[in-house]
Amino acid sequence: MNDMTVAQAGVTLDDIRAAHARIVPHIHRTPLLHSRLLDELAGCEVHFKCENLQKIGAFKARGALNAVLGLDDETAAHGVATHSSGNHGAALAMAAGVRGIPAHIVMPSNAPAVKKAAVAGYGGQIVECEPTLVARETTLESVIAQHGSHVVHPYDDARVIAGQGTTALELLEQLDGIDVVVIPVGGGGLLSGMSTAIKSLNPAIEVMAAEPAGADDAFRSFGLGYLVPQENPNTIADGLLTSLGDLNYAIIREHVDTMVTVEDETIIEAMKLQWTRLKSVVEPSGAVTFAALLEHPERFRGRRVACVISGGNVDLEKLPW
Amino acid sequence: MNDMTVAQAGVTLDDIRAAHARIVPHIHRTPLLHSRLLDELAGCEVHFKCENLQKIGAFKARGALNAVLGLDDETAAHGVATHSSGNHGAALAMAAGVRGIPAHIVMPSNAPAVKKAAVAGYGGQIVECEPTLVARETTLESVIAQHGSHVVHPYDDARVIAGQGTTALELLEQLDGIDVVVIPVGGGGLLSGMSTAIKSLNPAIEVMAAEPAGADDAFRSFGLGYLVPQENPNTIADGLLTSLGDLNYAIIREHVDTMVTVEDETIIEAMKLQWTRLKSVVEPSGAVTFAALLEHPERFRGRRVACVISGGNVDLEKLPW
Numbered sequence: 218m219n220d221m222t223v224a225q226a227g228v229t230l231d232d233i234r235a236a237h238a239r240i241v242p243h244i245h246r247t248p249l250l251h252s253r254l255l256d257e258l259a260g261c262e263v264h265f266k267c268e269n270l271q272k273i274g275a276f277k278a279r280g281a282l283n284a285v286l287g288l289d290d291e292t293a294a295h296g297v298a299t300h301s302s303g304n305h306g307a308a309l310a311m312a313a314g315v316r317g318i319p320a321h322i323v324m325p326s327n328a329p330a331v332k333k334a335a336v337a338g339y340g341g342q343i344v345e346c347e348p349t350l351v352a353r354e355t356t357l358e359s360v361i362a363q364h365g366s367h368v369v370h371p372y373d374d375a376r377v378i379a380g381q382g383t384t385a386l387e388l389l390e391q392l393d394g395i396d397v398v399v400i401p402v403g404g405g406g407l408l409s410g411m412s413t414a415i416k417s418l419n420p421a422i423e424v425m426a427a428e429p430a431g432a433d434d435a436f437r438s439f440g441l442g443y444l445v446p447q448e449n450p451n452t453i454a455d456g457l458l459t460s461l462g463d464l465n466y467a468i469i470r471e472h473v474d475t476m477v478t479v480e481d482e483t484i485i486e487a488m489k490l491q492w493t494r495l496k497s498v499v500e501p502s503g504a505v506t507f508a509a510l511l512e513h514p515e516r517f518r519g520r521r522v523a524c525v526i527s528g529g530n531v532d533l534e535k536l537p538w
Numbered sequence: 539m540n541d542m543t544v545a546q547a548g549v550t551l552d553d554i555r556a557a558h559a560r561i562v563p564h565i566h567r568t569p570l571l572h573s574r575l576l577d578e579l580a581g582c583e584v585h586f587k588c589e590n591l592q593k594i595g596a597f598k599a600r601g602a603l604n605a606v607l608g609l610d611d612e613t614a615a616h617g618v619a620t621h622s623s624g625n626h627g628a629a630l631a632m633a634a635g636v637r638g639i640p641a642h643i644v645m646p647s648n649a650p651a652v653k654k655a656a657v658a659g660y661g662g663q664i665v666e667c668e669p670t671l672v673a674r675e676t677t678l679e680s681v682i683a684q685h686g687s688h689v690v691h692p693y694d695d696a697r698v699i700a701g702q703g704t705t706a707l708e709l710l711e712q713l714d715g716i717d718v719v720v721i722p723v724g725g726g727g728l729l730s731g732m733s734t735a736i737k738s739l740n741p742a743i744e745v746m747a748a749e750p751a752g753a754d755d756a757f758r759s760f761g762l763g764y765l766v767p768q769e770n771p772n773t774i775a776d777g778l779l780t781s782l783g784d785l786n787y788a789i790i791r792e793h794v795d796t797m798v799t800v801e802d803e804t805i806i807e808a809m810k811l812q813w814t815r816l817k818s819v820v821e822p823s824g825a826v827t828f829a830a831l832l833e834h835p836e837r838f839r840g841r842r843v844a845c846v847i848s849g850g851n852v853d854l855e856k857l858p859w
Contacts, residue, residue: 248569254659269817338575489854496590496819496850529817533810533859 221467226409227375228468230417233382233410236283240380243282243315247271247384249391249523252494259510261517265491266388269499269529273307273335275456276384276407276527277371281308283380284369285316293318298366300346300353302328303456304528305371310341321360323353331532372406373462382410388523389418396520397423399506401527402435402476403457405465411525412472423474425516427509429454430478435461439469439476453481453537456502456528477516479508485537487511491526501537503527542788547730548696549789551738554703554731557604561701564603564636568592568705570712570844573815580831582838586812587709590820590850594628594656596777597705597728597848598692602629604701605690606637614639619687621667621674623649624777625849626692631662642681644674652853693727694783703731709844710739717841718744720827722848723756723797724778726786732846733793744795746837748830750775751799756782760790760797774802774858777823777849798837800829806858808832812847822858824848 250265268276285297296319299309306322313320322341324333325348336343346356360366370377384407388398398415402408412424428436431452438444438461447460461469484501487508491499499507506524510517571586589597606618617640620630627643634641643662645654646669657664667677681687691698705728709719719736723729733745749757752773759765765787771779782790805822808829812820820828827845831838 267817274817492819492854493852496588496595498813498817498819531814533813533857536854536857538854 221463223468223471226464226467228378228382228410228413230414232375232379233386233414236279236376236379237383237386239286240279240282240383243272244278245271246387250495250497255490255494258490259517260514261510261520261522263507263510263522263524264392265495265507266384266523266525267497268384269497269503269526273304273311273339274528274530275304275308276381277304277308278311279383280374280377280380280406280410281305281312281369282315284374284376285309285312285318287376288367292367295365295367296320297369298357298360298364299323299369299371300357301371302332304530306332306341307335307339309369310336310339314340319364321364321366323356323360325353329532335530370462372404373464375464377406378410378413378464378468380410381407382414384525385411385414389415392523394521395422395523397425397517398523398525399425399427399509400525401457401502401505402426402428402461402469403432403502404459405435405461405469407525407527408473409465409468413468416472424472425509426469426473426476427505428476428478429457429484429505430480432458433478435469436476436478438466439473454484454502454505456500457505477509477513479505479512483508483512489538497526498529498531499526500528500531503529542784544789544792547785547788549699549703549731549734551735553696553700554707554735557600557697557700558704558707560607561600561603561704564593565599566592567708571816571818576811576815579811580838581835582831582841582843584828584831584843584845585713586816586828587705587844587846588818589705590818590824590847594625594632594660595849595851596625596629597702598625598629599632600704601695601698601701601727601731602626602633602690603636605695605697606630606633606639608697609688613688616686616688617641618690619678619681619685620644620690620692621678622692623653625851627653627662628656628660630690631657631660635661640685640687642685642687644677644681646674650853656851691783693725694785696785698727699731699734699785699789701731702728703735705846706732706735710736713844715842716743716844718746718838719844719846720746720748720830721846722778722823722826723747723749723782723790724753724823725780726756726782726790728846728848729794730786730789734789737793745793746830747790747794747797748826749797749799750778750805750826751801753779754799756790757797757799759787760794775805775823775826777821778826798830798834800826800833804829804833810859818847819850819852820847821849821852824850
């Protein structure tokens with residue numbers, strides 16, 4: 218799969234536009250936030266695209282809705298399924314609720330109570346399993362065998378990628394003259410979708426990925442020129458622990474201009490600034506982009522920067538400071 | 539002063555409109571936020587007027603700007619002064635900066651470092667004193683003697699009241715069909731200003747004040763029919779510790795329909811819900827209004843409610859949970 222081309226990955230601007238038309242009644246057009254004080258701190262003009270204010274508190278609502286709403290009726294009737302310990306599970310449960318079909322979400326037994334509550338709150342059926350990748354996959358297979366559910370992968374799926382890409386359509390309508398867009402990367406769903414839209418609409422805009430130094434498989438893959446998996450990730454950005462997907466890598470290799478990594482301490486500093494100055498609750502994975510500005514200021518000096526805040530789902534009892 | 543009438547207090551809808559025209563280039567028209575999930579929890583339709591997104595992170599920017607921008611040039615030339623351990627100090631420093639005049643802010647030596655940093659960040663001159671009310675007042679007098687500064691009281695001032703009232707002008711433009719507006723009360727600046735505007739524009743709207751049970755002087759004064767001072771307040775809502783002002787009481791007695799008190803544990807619950815569901819950082823004093831909905835749901839059932847979030851300045855190192 219490492220030699221897959223963008224064409225084979227099969228996500229075009231038209232797909233992203235079709236996704237937007239499909240999901241727009243069910244998502245928020247999230248606002249851009251701006252703070253003069255944060256501009257001064259960062260040494261550039263920075264606008265935050267606030268997907269922490271999206272339905273379910275993260276951009277994942279977009280991809281899950283596009284996948285679920287695009288199913289034919291017969292497939293949809295059997296429901297959808299995934300394994301997730303994070304925002305994708307809540308997003309898929311919400312999307313299934315919109316469509317009026319069941320969603321089976323395989324979650325590790327040690328998933329945080331708040332994450333389980335979110336899935337259950339959107340009407341998802343939680344199927345618990347042992348906290349190993351093998352157990353997650355075998356449990357998901359048994360769910361499929363039992364219910365005939367359609368699986369929606371959290372990022373390595375063209376429909377999900379197109380859905381996440383709709384974030385960029387809105388951003389480019391909301392702000393003119395962008396020099397660089399900074400996007401977090403974990404599995405690469407948001408990055409591959411947004412970079413496709415941005416490069417199709419305005420190739421002059423720099424697309425930069427930001428990744429935690431403790432889970433830097435995308436950074437290493439990008440530099441090496443082939444996909445290397447993430448082993449033993451160690452970062453507070455718990456939404457970005459996973460390895461880059463195959464489809465995502467094919468697209469990213471083509472459309473992403475630059476990548477930077479950031480240390481966890483910078484992520485915490487960025488979070489605190491966004492909480493206190495924007496008054497906006499940002500999760501660690503969502504603060505990685507502003508952390509990139511703080512840790513690599515020379516890359517942004519005097520430029521107009523759009524930073525994606527990917528989500529805002531945090532456990533207030535377990536803050537990382 | 540307890541027998542002062544509204545007419546003597548001297549704040550009219552015209553004053554509030556004039557204040558809005560004066561300050562509008564320098565303030566944010568703060569958004570209303572809404573969450574279906576919070577509606578379900580509260581059993582009513584609740585819209586949050588987000589003054590935590592106001593300049594300096596609190597509504598206090600409005601009153602301070604109206605007072606400072608309305609000064610004649612000769613008075614302004616000597617600068618302004620106040621004593622404050624909270625948001626009014628930052629607001630007055632910011633307003634003086636807009637006018638290009640000095641601001642001397644008397645602060646107790648034990649004021650939190652973040653509050654001092656805010657005042658200094660807006661260019662205010664901090665004058666430290668012992669942490670007693672007597673020391674604050676004598677230090678302020680010496681500042682006046684030295685610089686001839688004009689004093690702007692945080693709430694017991696008609697210009698400040700008119701400035702805070704502009705919050706209601708915006709709210710009533712932003713949302714139709716409001717049944718009740720819930721407003722926090724400490725010194726009473728926001729409550730007296732907003733209630734004047736609301737009752738002038740639409741007397742059918744219920745104006746309700748929300749106050750911490752541990753600092754309930756306004757609640758007691760309202761019930762008793764005369765002004766009783768707050769002694770030994772004990773609440774996490776550190777912006778609402780102070781006693782009601784004389785001008786404020788005269789207006790509130792006339793224009794406020796109902797008052798409720800809330801326990802600190804409900805304030806914390808309200809804060810957490812606003813942080814996690816609205817993704818909005820709200821300070822304890824700002825969460826008192828939503829706490830009123832949670833603690834007294836029968837007062838709001840099925841109604842359209844506007845809740846003022848008065849501010850969002852918190853120390854992330856000292857959260858109340």
